Amino acid sequence: MGIADQSSLAETVFPDPSVSALPDRQSPRTAGLLRGGHAVTDAVIRGENFEQTFAVVARRDAGNRTFQVTAPATADRRTAQDFLERFLPNAGRHYSENRNFDFGPDDRSNVSVLSPYVRHRMLLESELLQAVLREHPYGDAQKFIDEVFWRTYFKGWLEHHPGVWTHYVAGVSRAVRQLNEDQPACDRYNEAVSARTGIDCFDAWVDELTSTGYLHNHARMWFASIWVYTLKLPWQLGADFFLRNLLDGDPASNTLGWRWVCGLHTRGKTYLARVSNITNFSNYRFNPRGQLATSAPPLSEDTTAQPMPLRTADVEPRGRFGLLLTEEDCAPEQSLLQGTPEAVLGLSAVRDRSILPVSPVVFEFSVAAVADGVQRAAAHWGAEGECADDSDWAETLLAWCRRHELNQVVTAWAPVGPVAARLDAVEDRLAKNDIKLFRLRRDYDEQAWPHAAKGYFKLKRQVPELLAALGIDTGVDKPLRRTG
Ligand SMILES: Cc1cc2nc3c(=O)[nH]c(=O)nc-3n(C[C@H](O)[C@H](O)[C@H](O)COP(=O)(O)OP(=O)(O)OC[C@H]3O[C@@H](n4cnc5c(N)ncnc54)[C@H](O)[C@@H]3O)c2cc1C
Numbered sequence: 001m002g003i004a005d006q007s008s009l010a011e012t013v014f015p016d017p018s019v020s021a022l023p024d025r026q027s028p029r030t031a032g033l034l035r036g037g038h039a040v041t042d043a044v045i046r047g048e049n050f051e052q053t054f055a056v057v058a059r060r061d062a063g064n065r066t067f068q069v070t071a072p073a074t075a076d077r078r079t080a081q082d083f084l085e086r087f088l089p090n091a092g093r094h095y096s097e098n099r100n101f102d103f104g105p106d107d108r109s110n111v112s113v114l115s116p117y118v119r120h121r122m123l124l125e126s127e128l129l130q131a132v133l134r135e136h137p138y139g140d141a142q143k144f145i146d147e148v149f150w151r152t153y154f155k156g157w158l159e160h161h162p163g164v165w166t167h168y169v170a171g172v173s174r175a176v177r178q179l180n181e182d183q184p185a186c187d188r189y190n191e192a193v194s195a196r197t198g199i200d201c202f203d204a205w206v207d208e209l210t211s212t213g214y215l216h217n218h219a220r221m222w223f224a225s226i227w228v229y230t231l232k233l234p235w236q237l238g239a240d241f242f243l244r245n246l247l248d249g250d251p252a253s254n255t256l257g258w259r260w261v262c263g264l265h266t267r268g269k270t271y272l273a274r275v276s277n278i279t280n281f282s283n284y285r286f287n288p289r290g291q292l293a294t295s296a297p298p299l300s301e302d303t304t305a306q307p308m309p310l311r312t313a314d315v316e317p318r319g320r321f322g323l324l325l326t327e328e329d330c331a332p333e334q335s336l337l338q339g340t341p342e343a344v345l346g347l348s349a350v351r352d353r354s355i356l357p358v359s360p361v362v363f364e365f366s367v368a369a370v371a372d373g374v375q376r377a378a379a380h381w382g383a384e385g386e387c388a389d390d391s392d393w394a395e396t397l398l399a400w401c402r403r404h405e406l407n408q409v410v411t412a413w414a415p416v417g418p419v420a421a422r423l424d425a426v427e428d429r430l431a432k433n434d435i436k437l438f439r440l441r442r443d444y445d446e447q448a449w450p451h452a453a454k455g456y457f458k459l460k461r462q463v464p465e466l467l468a469a470l471g472i473d474t475g476v477d478k479p480l481r482r483t484g
Pocket of ligand 1: 113119149150215217220224246249250251257
């Protein structure tokens with residue numbers, strides 16, 4: 001059975017209430033960006049004349065509560081930089097002492113909430129590290145640095161194990177099919193995704209996730225553990241629900257985060273959500289006494305992932321080229337290229353995150369992130385910039401190349417996931433039309449990923465050398481620094 005079949009089947013069985021309660025997937029704001037069918041739109045953007053109109057604001061009534069998207073409200077780099085500046089004073093000791101507390105959606109002062117920007121590379125990991133180390137001594141900033149490198153590790157690890165993603169994607173389809181044949185499990189799924197389990201903390205996280213597109217790291221761990229061990233639902237469907245609803249939804253961090261919880265990443269080591277831990281770290285907002293599973297046996301699977309060598313990236317070509325910008329790297333003007341592109345095209349594969357519908361909040365954020373990237377890139381290089389519909393990348397790219405008389409297209413490396421799959425699919429079509437696609441990897445990934453083939457601590461040991469190699473000053477020799 002093909003994915004299209006499964007998708008329609010899935011939609012009949014899962015009228016996923018969390019998603020359908022939200023506004024239409026193509027709001028007037030994004031519809032403006034996406035008009036033009038699968039061809040390149042006529043909304044050509046010329047550098048500084050671009051209108052920035054893609055603020056994401058969503059409201060939703062959930063029972064008697066109304067949520068408003070406040071945390072990362074706008075998908076643009078300037079907002080991301082403001083968020084970073086505001087968070088910096090807390091990124092040192094304050095972060096390391098308080099980051100595990102989930103104080104709730106109204107108080108996120110102890111964590112950065114920068115992940116939607118980092119995931120779309122509107123802010124680069126190297127920029128985060130540099131900024132934090134400018135503000136805090138290395139020792140105080142270490143916890144925050146560790147967390148940024150967890151992201152790097154997961155991305156690098158999945159590059160070494162691309163089959164784990166393919167296996168997960170197939171697992172979602174299989175789990176959908178199986179759920180269709182298992183009414184009690186189907187009911188449990190629908191209760192879970194519509195915040196009707198009766199487990200207060202879990203239902204509140206579902207509301208928060210589907211309304212804001214964000215969850216605290218600790219809540220993600222508790223959520224995943226309850227999903228698998230208390231609600232006894234397939235982990236793949238939980239990961240899929242996250243990927244469709246998180247603004248920072250990321251094939252690597254998400255898939256591997258879920259696999260870590262159920263003992264598939266660090267084999268045999270699982271995460272059990274405990275009542276006392278939830279009560280304490282939710283700051284006494286929740287107390288799910290008597291409602292949670294009390295053991296978390298590791299799941300098993302029939303394949304064992306063996307690390308593969310990293311795929312080789314391309315070198316930037318000489319001569320004329322166009323720049324393809326995707327949601328994997330929305331800040332190409334920040335030292336991705338040596339040369340100057342003739343034109344910039346923005347494409348998004350956000351719908352490919354799942355065979356089920358992606359939340360409109362996520363869709364709009366991701367499309368707006370690409371539009372913001374195109375606007376900046378176009379202004380930076382004085383090139384013509386435009387965004388196009390996501391339906392047929394090959395046709396869109398061919399039409400764009402013809403219009404600009406291009407036979408070379410450069411794009412930032414897309415790690416394993418939907419964008420990489422789209423690029424793989426179009427590369428041959430382009431080649432048949434004498435157009436070559438070049439995928440450039442940033443120095444940060446090039447330096448770090450080779451250390452991410454196995455466990456995290458192998459990469460962690462390399463962090464000081466990596467920072468030095470990237471020219472990031474750790475300030476360990478400088479005695480006078482502000483503390484957090
Ligand atoms: C089941 C599960 C699913 C997850 N899914 C995603 C996902 O789809 N996308 C995603 O970006 N993160 C994911 N994470 C990791 C983590 O929860 C988020 O990155 C973090 O909560 C983002 O919030 P923040 O920006 O306030 O983080 P901060 O605590 O401020 O951390 C700073 C940055 O470090 C990175 N980071 C922090 N913690 C982690 C972590 N545990 N793993 C990887 N990177 C981390 C993020 O880029 C983050 O922006 C998942 C974790 C779990 C347990």
